[in-house]
Amino acid sequence: MTVFQWILLALIVIVFYKIYQRYREKVISNREMLFWSVIWVVAGLLTIWPGTTSFLASTVGIGRGVDLVVYLALILILYLIFKLIVRVEKLERNLTEIVRHQAVSRPINHDTSNRNNHSQL
């Protein structure tokens, strides 16, 4: 193993520690911890045996192992961004609904007298 591989492994171990920490603090859920752990385990395995990517790549018919990793990473990232956007849009709508409800229930100058006898036309 090269120095570079060792450094990468060290970084991955740190990331694992961070994931574990967040899980302990209950900031992330069981499922989320598992999801990210799997990703980083795969990253670790690929770091130790980089040949794996070349093998997988040729199986699938793509030139280099690196290309395969990049394609997969891209797909994953796009998917995660998609999910994020949907979440944010939902949050915005919920926020507006709360602000709206508050606004409508506390009108200033609300006229409680007869409403329908009121027209200049």
Place this chain on the structure above:
Amino acid sequence: MNISVVIPAYNEASMIGQVVQSVLPMVSQVVVIDDGSSDTTAQVAAQAGAVVLRHMINRGQGAALQTGTRYCLENGSDVIVHFDADGQFEPAEIPKMMEPVLNGQVDLVIGSRFLKSNQIPTLRRLFLKFGILFTWFFAGIKLTDTHNGFRVLSRKAAELIILTQDRSAHASEIIEQVFRHDLKWLELPVSVKYTAYSTSRQDGVRNEGNVKKIRVAVRFILSKLLS
């Protein structure tokens, strides 16, 4: 016949008083939505005789219009007029705009700056033209003016058109929903006064340039794809 005017306002303390006072005599009530202003918009509007609804934080013109609409529907309005807070529109044109809705001809009247010879700054005109093409492509309706804040809605239209787009994309959303609910609509010419004051603002916010319009368009497309 209860006629309400809904005016979304964001930091319009200098104009809102005038606007409310000039509109109020013609209608049953004026409802100003203070969209999280940091100035005295709410107080000025209330003193001028409007019902004021306050958004605690700024949510956008579309959101403000929907809030106003909800309040009006809950309080027995038969006709709802959308009007701008910055004094660009002519209050005297309200009766003419309301007529087709009042006599049951249509459910929605939309103002158009282009049906009349208005002086519109060139760059603004260019972007409006793009907006028209964009709306036609996505909403299926060809209008002469897609981003016009002067509208009149029947109660039926107000109940059916529910705005989910909080910011500028609401204009396109209204048109899209008119198409979807098969509502009868009509465009009428309206006058628009571009003053130094009003051109420095758009949607009640200092105009950051038309890059903003492009961002709005992209977000609108995204939300359509993802909903």
